[in-house]
Amino acid sequence: xxxxxxxxxxxxxxxxxxxxxxxxxxxxxxxxxxxxxxxxxxxxxxxxxxxxxxxxxxxxxxxxxxxxxxxxxxxxxxxxxxxxxxxxxxxxxxxxxxxxxxxxxxxxxxxxxxxxxxxxxxxxxxxxxxxxxxxxxxxxxxxxxxxxxxxxxxxxxxxxxxxxxxxxxxxxxxxxxxxxxxxxxxxxxxxxxxxxxxxxxxxxxxxxxxxxxxxxxxxxxxxxxxxxxxxxxxxxxxxxxxxxxxxxxxxxxxxxxxxxxxxxxxxxxxxxxxxxxxxxxxxxxxxxxxxxxxxxxxxxxxxxxxxxxxxxxxxxxxxxxxxxxxxxxxxxxxxxxxxxxxxxxxxxxxxxxx
Amino acid sequence: xxxxxxxxxxxxxxxxxxxxxxxxxxxxxxxxxxxxxxxxxxxxxxxxxxxxxxxxxxxxxxxxxxxxxxxxxxxxxxxxxxxxxxxxxxxxxxxxxxxxxxxxxxxxxxxxxxxxxxxxxxxxxxxxxxxxxxxxxxxxxxxxxxxxxxxxxxxxxxxxxxxxxxxxxxxxxxxxxxxxxxxxxxxxxxxxxxxxxxxxxxxxxxxxxxxxxxxxxxxxxxxxxxxxxxxxxxxxxxxxxxxxxxxxxxxxxxxxxxxxxxxxxxxxxxxxxxxxxxxxxxxxxxxxxxxxxxxxxxxxxxxxxxxxxxxxxxxxxxxxxx
Ligand code: SF4
Ligand code: SF4
Ligand code: SF4
Ligand code: SF4
Ligand code: SF4
Numbered sequence: 207x208x209x210x211x212x213x214x215x216x217x218x219x220x221x222x223x224x225x226x227x228x229x230x231x232x233x234x235x236x237x238x239x240x241x242x243x244x245x246x247x248x249x250x251x252x253x254x255x256x257x258x259x260x261x262x263x264x265x266x267x268x269x270x271x272x273x274x275x276x277x278x279x280x281x282x283x284x285x286x287x288x289x290x291x292x293x294x295x296x297x298x299x300x301x302x303x304x305x306x307x308x309x310x311x312x313x314x315x316x317x318x319x320x321x322x323x324x325x326x327x328x329x330x331x332x333x334x335x336x337x338x339x340x341x342x343x344x345x346x347x348x349x350x351x352x353x354x355x356x357x358x359x360x361x362x363x364x365x366x367x368x369x370x371x372x373x374x375x376x377x378x379x380x381x382x383x384x385x386x387x388x389x390x391x392x393x394x395x396x397x398x399x400x401x402x403x404x405x406x407x408x409x410x411x412x413x414x415x416x417x418x419x420x421x422x423x424x425x426x427x428x429x430x431x432x433x434x435x436x437x438x439x440x441x442x443x444x445x446x447x448x449x450x451x452x453x454x455x456x457x458x459x460x461x462x463x464x465x466x467x468x469x470x471x472x473x474x475x476x477x478x479x480x481x482x483x484x485x486x487x488x489x490x491x492x493x494x495x496x497x498x499x500x501x502x503x504x505x506x507x508x509x510x511x512x513x514x515x516x517x518x519x520x521x522x523x524x525x526x527x528x529x530x531x532x533x534x535x536x537x538x539x540x541x542x543x544x545x546x547x548x549x550x551x552x553x554x555x556x557x558x559x560x
Numbered sequence: 561x562x563x564x565x566x567x568x569x570x571x572x573x574x575x576x577x578x579x580x581x582x583x584x585x586x587x588x589x590x591x592x593x594x595x596x597x598x599x600x601x602x603x604x605x606x607x608x609x610x611x612x613x614x615x616x617x618x619x620x621x622x623x624x625x626x627x628x629x630x631x632x633x634x635x636x637x638x639x640x641x642x643x644x645x646x647x648x649x650x651x652x653x654x655x656x657x658x659x660x661x662x663x664x665x666x667x668x669x670x671x672x673x674x675x676x677x678x679x680x681x682x683x684x685x686x687x688x689x690x691x692x693x694x695x696x697x698x699x700x701x702x703x704x705x706x707x708x709x710x711x712x713x714x715x716x717x718x719x720x721x722x723x724x725x726x727x728x729x730x731x732x733x734x735x736x737x738x739x740x741x742x743x744x745x746x747x748x749x750x751x752x753x754x755x756x757x758x759x760x761x762x763x764x765x766x767x768x769x770x771x772x773x774x775x776x777x778x779x780x781x782x783x784x785x786x787x788x789x790x791x792x793x794x795x796x797x798x799x800x801x802x803x804x805x806x807x808x809x810x811x812x813x814x815x816x817x818x819x820x821x822x823x824x825x826x827x828x829x830x831x832x833x834x835x836x837x838x839x840x841x842x843x844x845x846x847x848x849x850x851x852x853x854x855x856x857x858x859x860x861x862x863x864x865x866x867x868x869x870x871x872x873x874x875x876x877x878x879x880x881x882x
């Protein structure tokens with residue numbers, strides 16, 4: 207049974223401070239014009255009214271993560287003989303991500319199918335995932351670039367969250383979503399909220415309605431495959447892209463990585479860093495051949511991965527949470543919604559007769 | 561004839577000889593414009609020109625193989641990039657048709673965002689935007705907000721000396737009169753700090769860098785692109801790590817590679833998704849170049865950029881006096 211609690215608005219920071227006593231709490235804060243997640247400290251002033259520029263992806267999947275440290279040791283008897291000593295470094299830190307949006311929390315469900323699947327489990331990801339809880343803030347006023355309702359989500363989607371907060375007059379409805387979330391609700395700052403549930407449901411419905419009618423990407427997987435060789439289409443929709451990668455770095459569902467050994471002298475570390483399918487190096491092969499030589503090929507991969515290839519192998523789940531960051535922060539305003547829609551609506555161009 | 565109509569007519573006239581013309585059109589919401597690629601007469605209707613046309617479209621000129629004939633629409637500052645690209649022989653004059661415009665300034669959406677935030681409103685929720693009588697009038701979350709255009713214009717526009725395209729094959733509208741002075745006064749406060757203070761400032765800023773390289777790719781003068789040393793493993797100058805050292809190191813490399821070439825268009829800063837004030841670094845180098853070589857990038861098509869030339873003795877570098 208889900209518990210419904212109420213937190214008065216003026217106790218919000220107190221609750222965060224209480225949570226921060228025993229673990230790292232990441233909250234959205236403003237720096238310049240940007241909102242980013244930072245560990246909560248005494249004087250931190252969190253901002254909850256707007257979507258963060260950078261999602262809390264790094265809380266579980268750091269931009270750069272040490273997988274292991276290594277040291278080369280020379281055999282003093284035979285200096286040509288070198289052994290490698292390896293120290294594995296899994297360092298999960300108990301964390302609460304406080305005040306992310308439903309889209310941000312749902313983003314990790316896309317990761318889960320890949321890094322915590324039936325066949326393969328990534329120990330680094332799993333350890334961080336298990337040590338991180340999400341106290342999510344339902345959206346009350348979606349933005350122009352938002353389209354979570356297209357991809358099976360909503361501004362109050364609890365999927366991926368442990369606790370869902372809903373802003374109400376004078377405070378927040380606090381509902382547990384997971385068992386671990388329930389444990390966070392024992393705070394004395396929370397009172398009974400059962401009388402406010404109706405108000406919260408109405409707020410959820412209003413936020414969803416504010417998004418307008420949803421467009422269904424159900425046909426997208428097949429249509430994108432159909433257009434796989436239609437490079438004319440891809441060149442057209444990628445014309446303004448400058449191949450920067452801001453879209454993938456800011457995406458809560460982009461999970462591709464690079465692994466490199468960064469070595470100085472006899473020591474080094476193997477790190478895993480965010481990679482980016484919009485860059486040339488992403489598929490550059492050791493031979494020098496690159497199967498995705500142009501930005502059109504790369505944009506095709508980004509859109510295809512999210513709306514076609516991933517759903518095909520993961521039971522129809524779309525690898526996009528509709529947060530709209532790739533639209534909002536793209537320096538050229540490339541709009542993934544438009545590309546997916548065009549892929550469905552436009553016929554495949556006929557190759558010109560030679 | 562209004563500027564936009566004149567521009568459309570010029571493009572219609574020149575289009576038959578061109579593969580495409582790059583201009584601005586409507587983006588995903590009322591505050592965003594987006595580059596449009598005009599290939600046929602019907603596309604011309606997509607064109608827009610107003611203070612929300614921020615992109616420097618010349619960045620696309622080096623993205624097409626040689627042989628294509630491309631038209632590009634430029635404001636004054638954008639035209640400087642075209643000049644610099646020509647000076648460096650990165651584009652071929654015969655393959656470019658420049659549609660020059662007069663410009664009184666473009667909005668800095670970062671400033672619009674901040675102005676709205678002060679009223680507890682969010683830029684992402686603006687439902688309509690009109691420019692009228694020196695004001696940017698916005699409808700957002702059920703309220704009407706009128707921002708004085710002067711308060712939200714990009715800083716570069718306040719010190720603009722090149723309102724009219726400095727190079728053009730076609731020019732639409734009437735040239736804007738007057739020019740501001742730019743004595744790099746905005747740098748004074750920064751330069752008055754100690755080196756430690758400056759480093760501290762950059763540490764604080766670079767911490768949010770997501771290493772996306774939008775700053776690099778938006779830059780019209782950054783032409784190494786796929787072969788940038790930031791990502792190359794051979795040679796391996798910059799580690800893949802995301803520490804402050806790597807991030808700042810990359811910005812220093814970018815700034816140095818742009819010294820004497822950067823036209824201070826501000827695209828690097830505009831493209832940055834986490835609002836890092838990158839133009840400050842570029843302006844600082846621009847000022848040094850100005851003092852050392854009396855040179856402003858992209859303003860004199862006939863001149864050879866000083867760092868591409870060799871002079872036994874530079875006029876402003878008193879080597880013998882050292
Ligand atoms: S952010 Fe925009 S321009 Fe940059 S790679 Fe993504 S789609 Fe292309
Ligand atoms: S693809 Fe774009 S809209 Fe979808 S999750 Fe990623 S950033 Fe958000
Ligand atoms: S710097 Fe000058 S030309 Fe450029 S946008 Fe501003 S006013 Fe226009
Ligand atoms: S470094 Fe920045 S300001 Fe200079 S030319 Fe490049 S994008 Fe423009
Ligand atoms: S655009 Fe901004 S976040 Fe991206 S690499 Fe440049 S400085 Fe970093």
